[in-house]
Amino acid sequence: MDPQNPNQNPSFPSAPPGIPIPAPILTPKQEPLDEPLQPNLNNLPNLNLNLNLNHNNISQEQTLTHSDDFGRVAELFRTNFSNGLQQIQNDVVDDPNSRAIVPVPDAPRNEENNNNAPAGEVAAAQRLQRRYKELVRVSDLGLPDQRQFREMVRRTRMVYDSIRVLAVVEEEKRVDVRRARSDLRASAVMRNHGLWLNRDKRIVGAIPGICIGDVFIYRMELVVVGLHGQPQAGIDYLPGSMSSNGEPIATSVIVSGGYEDDVDQGDVIIYSGHGGQDKNSRQVFHQKLEGGNLAMERSMHYGIEVRVIRGVRCEGSSSASGKVYVYDGLYRIVECWFDVGKSGFGVYKYKLWRIEGQAKMGSSVLKEALMLRRDPLCFKPMCVLSLDIANGKESVGIRLFNDIDRNHDPMCFEYLPKATFPPFVFHQSGKTTGCACVDGCTEECFCFMKNGNEFPYSQNGLLLKGRPLLFECGPFCHCPPHCRNRVTQKGLKHRLEVFRSRETGWGVRSLDLIQAGAFICEYTGVVLTKEQAQIFTMNGDSLIYPSRFAESWAEWGNLSLIDANYKRPSYPSIPPLDFAMDVSRMRNVACYISHSSTPNVMVQFVLYDHNNLMFPHLMLFAMENIPPLREFSLDYGVAGVADEELTGKLAICM
Known part of the structure; x- marks a missing residue:
């Protein structure tokens, strides 16, 4: 299959007749009305907080404790995932109901370079490394493990909020015009100290310790806990260049109702793809089947569920957009097609069905609370x-x-x-x-x-x-x-x-x-x-x-x-x-x-x-x-x- 041309794939709908397909502008599907994020968190001003925040300040005892926790988590991931692992050959899954994903072997380490580097630099490099390639799923966790992961997420969020609130106070004292958002500064400090969660594995499905209905006031907090790994893009996926079979896989999406071709009915979502948009999020070109668009189609093909986070306007939110982000559970992509959007350009659309048997959607609870307030x-x-x-x-x-x-x-x-x-x-x-x-x-x-x-x-x-x-x-x-x-x-x-x-x-x-x-x-x-x-x-x-x-x-x-x-x-x-x-x-x-x-x-x-x-x-x-x-x-x-x-x-x- 040529990802540049959807018409070569007989299993995927072709473009409507009469619509030329010029070269689109491929940009991540971003959240509308959000304040633009600074692309490089390392360029943020140093967060003083009366602390000496450098990479070497983490004690050996704290590092071992943190690593041991995640090592045990990773082992649980590997054990639970391997039980249903199926090999993919010739683009066909032996058992279509297995929702199987092929794990990618660990990248070879340059032991010689690591041995020659100072210990502090190696530790910092390990903490700042990119997200892993391996896709895993967590299942059948016992109650003690659920409680432990919940407590881990709770404490991580508490540290994040503590740093963010203190950063706000520092910003209040600044007299110069240049100010950095407190949510970005808090996430940068936590990343630099290896406190971002779920970076050792790409998790498909539910994230341990995060419950349906959990509310996040800032987008960067989603990244910190590993619920959605993209600071601004609406589709989080493993790129094909990092996948064992060269195909991208989508893991989570953010639905905020800000795109003209999106339709959100709660349990059923018509989600439009990315690309072909100008800086004002207006569709100006036809979309192309690559990147996040192809990842969504491949997740549908293999029956892989995606996490859905909704951006909802809510009273009490202190974010620049006035929205909060609520985790609404797992959805399955059941259909995708190429259609003419409201702007007249070709748009890829995906139909998502919420998997039954889950807790009540957090966004529905927010709507119910709004009605009760009125x-x-x-x-x-x-x-x-x-x-x-x-x-x-x-x-x-x-x-x-x-x-x-x-x-x-x-x-x-x-x-x-x-x-x-x-x-x-x-x-x-x-x-x-x-x-x-x-x-x-x-x-x-x-x-x-x-x-x-x-x-x-x-x-x-x-x-x-x-x-x-x-x-x-x-x-x-x-x-x-x-x-x-x-x-x-x-x-x-x-x-x-x-x-x-x-x-x-x-x-x-x-x-x-x-x-x-x-x-x-x-x-x-x-x-x-x-x-x-x-x-x-x-x-x-x-x-x-x-x-x-x-x-x-x-x-x-x-x-x-x-x-x-x-x-x-x-x-x-x-x-x-x-x-x-x-x-x-x-x-x-x-x-x-x-x-x-x-x-x-x-x-x-x-x-x-x-x-x-x-x-x-x-x-x-x-x-x-x-x-x-x-x-x-x-x-x-x-x-x-x-x-x-x-x-x-x-x-x-x-």
Whole structure:
């Protein structure tokens, strides 16, 4: 088959009669309306972050741990893939249902050159090498492996978000015009330190650790986790020059609805090919069957599924395009043809069918959440028990939803928007002083110094680094309400929902996209001293113990994977938290958040209305991008504590 001329392939539709086929402009199918990416990430300005970010700073222990994880993953790939491997001969697959792919042997290494090169340069070269040729598929992973890969992806994304948020702060300080996007800078730092995932194998099908419905705010994050390896092109594929039989294979596509010939019906997609477009994404030439177009046709021929990621406009996205990218699962290419596009030029089209038996599409969940934000009663109105269990005490309403049984317990408690402290906490909190800033806090002000001579939040209110205790501006500060150091005290801003769950009893989720590092809400209750708590527990324990919460805040902003010499900033030690919270009669939405050892929400202790270090507020922040309608989870306890002792939520909110 000549890939330059589709008419020579009898199994592929020919061009419509009467349409001449001039030489097209072959360009990758790019995402419309996206801000152009800088092509060479090595040319980005150095990311300081108060670190010495060079290739040799990764410790041997960290490198071995990271390599061992991926070595084990690669072995699982090879084992699972080889079980269904079939040889391809004369362009025919022995078993058409095997979805077989021929692996490419490892490229020979130049041992002589490697032996003569310095160890640091060899390690850096290995980390920066191009993606591998070998195509593999992961299947039949056990639950422990699924959890491990999920945790690996979660931690990688957390490092990415931590670097990106810190890069935003550095950009805010730059006075020159030349600025680099924070998402590109974060991805460049992670690539230079060998932290991009799934670069050792070209994965066909599902990526371990990535779930349907996962949301990515930036395109580069797709590349970092290996879900889609192209920073801008819409079709990711293994080129024919790297394939064992000389044919390209498509692995993933991005559908964003920005091309005139695309048709997206959810489970069925008509996806137009690439090429023949000008710089404004207008079709000006006929397309040609090569590159990504040929890869899509070959994937159809061999029955190889492709991952589909949708670009969807979403409120809460901080990207330049205003879109988020949501993974919607696996599709099979069932048909392809050459047709006249709306612009009058020949376009290759591919019909994709979603494979049955998968979880609900993430893009459908985003649409459902959008409808609920516009009309909270548009979906199962009889199951909406309350439009606002807070009874107006929060700035936004909190919906109560139950489509499982008739339980309506959250309506039986008094809603408490802020924690209630004993009066002596304010009387014994020391001298009440604040900053003298007029138009928001500045560097070197009193509150800035209390936080270790750095701001705890970005200008957009995202937490920069977790710490044992955070000081916000309080009632005795002169700065205005819009000061960047006043975040959690403003209360709830996301539209939350308490819902009935078959797995966790009551749970909490949001109708909004919550970005990593964003404040969610306070964990409230009636604060009891240690002595009061001992008396209270004589009749049964339904208390929340702040000292038992896992120190998940230590993970946020932890850049030890980037620099082996990285040390967390030293903060003044705080007294042990000996108080408890009674949530038996008065509580807020946070009391219904479920327990998990791999949470997506963390507790950060904050002071703002008093200075008593022993009685901070319990503020909840997102540890990752939390899609709409995905359940929140908290780690209520430390290892060695029985589950029934971890949290009052598990005992009283089922």
